[in-house]
Amino acid sequence: MHADQPVRNGRAKRLPREVRERQIMDAAVDVFSRLGFHAASMDEISEVAGISKPMLYAYLGSKEELFATCIRRESNRMIEAIATGVEADQPPDVQLWSGLRAFFGFVGENRASWQVLHRQASSQGGPFAAELADMRGRAIALVATLLVHSADSQDVPRAGDKEAESLAAALVGAGESLADWWLDNPAEPAGVVAARLMNLVWMGFGDLVAGNVWHPPSRRS
Amino acid sequence: MHADQPVRNGRAKRLPREVRERQIMDAAVDVFSRLGFHAASMDEISEVAGISKPMLYAYLGSKEELFATCIRRESNRMIEAIATGVEADQPPDVQLWSGLRAFFGFVGENRASWQVLHRQASSQGGPFAAELADMRGRAIALVATLLVHSADSQDVPRAGDKEAESLAAALVGAGESLADWWLDNPAEPAGVVAARLMNLVWMGFGDLVAGNVWHPPSRRS
């Protein structure tokens, strides 16, 4: 799980600033994800990063700045992973399906990132919540747009934007929480978990208990 | 929101232990919910409670014990509120609907409790997470049972228990996250938010975008 920074015994090899900053950020994400913002100490982060504390301050500023930087970096990585996985010219259900797969794929391969983003950042108040709300807002807006278009393509009177937005919030929330659950019950592959959520939100319990399931249009079965 | 403990100027009136403990717990929930576990100080809690710090320690033990006690008390209150709202002899969708209404009703009237339970407790590791996992587990089990019965009552080959459990987890998660969203967007009454989630999980987006909605059997329209 942790990249093993060979335990510091003496002075660290000299490195260009850019490389060190990456090392430090990686260490910070690791430590923050394991201990949480408050319990994480700058001493421990510097140790994991393989350098001394003043370097930390010289490069990334205060503890709060460091944390905010982590959040920004990880949330960008995640948004990008999802955006890459979705093709805009597909029908709504397929877009949703691709998005979910990309999301669970990312979480599965970046558990530390997810811990920092979801569990830690959202429980500290202050500027961090804003950072997070931003990412979350982008995701919600994306889903809401999907829903509105999807309703437009049918001959149905469109529900209010507000309604679409809160449904989108529920879906995003369901995804977040299912991801948390998955981390505690990691027996199954990402695709299976994604498929479950897809069925839940697209078909609903009403259909599921009646035996109707959703499946990707290209497959049969 | 805060019960106004008239600002301590002198010595507090003498009170029986039981009453003081309640006051202290109320204060603790309030402070923990506003500041989080780490940022909350025992000094502040004692001040809000209207007593001095040694009393806090005399009655509720260490900070961690106090926090754990808060979680237990609030989670019991919540489980009870939901259990009271659901009647076991109703059809599955009605049971689900009652449960959701009770849940959002509770959150709306006990925002501090919810903050402590969901946001704070889940982000501290250690014994707290276990406490929480217990409550969450009870909720998930309840929903899972509902789903399984509901499938049984149709003529459908039952899906695996594992599948039902993860769907239940997704639903519980959706509820939690929608509750969070609601706290940040408190414009609407609890019933409306509950109805949204009910529609999402029972009908699914697939039906919703086609204009089909779920409504309680007793009403029309």
Added chain:
DNA sequence: CGGTAAGACTACTGGCGAGTAGGTTAGGCG
């Protein structure tokens, strides 16, 4: 109208962790 124990307080310690002052090496460039 004492005596006493539970209720309450003031005022401290001890440790941890954020942030810093000031000194030490190593690589690069003339």
Added chain:
DNA sequence: CGCCTAACCTACTCGCCAGTAGTCTTACCG
């Protein structure tokens, strides 16, 4: 080869906060 600067370090300060020692006070019981 020497010097200069960026990278790096050791070793502190200082404030905050969990937890405690020791004292006072008031309600109640006889």
